[in-house]
Amino acid sequence: MARNRNMRKKPLQARSQVTVDAIVEAAARVFESSGFDGASTNKIAEIAGVSVGSLYQYFPDKLGLLQAVNERYLVRMWGAVSVACREALLLPWPDALRHVVTTKINYHLKGGRLFGVLQTELPASATIGIQLEIATKYFEIQMRNLLIANASMVAVDVDRAAHMIPIVGKGILNAAFISRPEDLGNGRIIDDLTNVLVNYLSKPELSELPTGSSVAKPN
Numbered sequence: 001m002a003r004n005r006n007m008r009k010k011p012l013q014a015r016s017q018v019t020v021d022a023i024v025e026a027a028a029r030v031f032e033s034s035g036f037d038g039a040s041t042n043k044i045a046e047i048a049g050v051s052v053g054s055l056y057q058y059f060p061d062k063l064g065l066l067q068a069v070n071e072r073y074l075v076r077m078w079g080a081v082s083v084a085c086r087e088a089l090l091l092p093w094p095d096a097l098r099h100v101v102t103t104k105i106n107y108h109l110k111g112g113r114l115f116g117v118l119q120t121e122l123p124a125s126a127t128i129g130i131q132l133e134i135a136t137k138y139f140e141i142q143m144r145n146l147l148i149a150n151a152s153m154v155a156v157d158v159d160r161a162a163h164m165i166p167i168v169g170k171g172i173l174n175a176a177f178i179s180r181p182e183d184l185g186n187g188r189i190i191d192d193l194t195n196v197l198v199n200y201l202s203k204p205e206l207s208e209l210p211t212g213s214s215v216a217k218p219n
Helices: 014-038 041-048 052-058 062-088 095-111 113-121 130-149 158-179 182-186 188-201
Strands: none
Touching: 014 041, 014 052, 014 062, 014 113, 041 052, 041 062, 062 095, 062 113, 062 130, 095 113, 095 130, 095 158, 095 182, 095 188, 113 158, 130 158, 158 182, 158 188, 182 188
């Protein structure tokens, strides 16, 4: 797994970390309002309250800034989804799974235009940093715990399922963003993704869903 090379140097002191945090926050705001092409490092530095020279001490270019924004975005997303996994322990299957899916989709919807910029402008080979690795592993632990708690309903190996669920979710979400973006706002993507995951995970003989559930039963 490639390491994050989006920064020229790492902040070593608290004051430097505050500066970097301000730059990344400003970059997120500018990318969301102006898109990647319309954003400039001068504008980002102005909003962050730093000089352009200070910005370039830490980030080599706009792409480096976008990767830093993406890392922060995803760390927070996996944090929110990990909390949802713990909350879902109190819910029946498959409502538990739907709660996790809904949390992830709503996080992206809240991201607004920034989510679209991250989807379309980052290269597929974008590197990741240690914080994102930790957040992703923590999510896998929480998802594994949720699957174990519902072991009587799950037919797939728990470790494999915890690894595959975010991959499947990302693929469906990316496809919807490109071909059917309206589904992101009307709730259909939540139904579709939950349905796919239930069919992937559930034992057919135990797949009767609660009355009123919007998730279709596996064939």
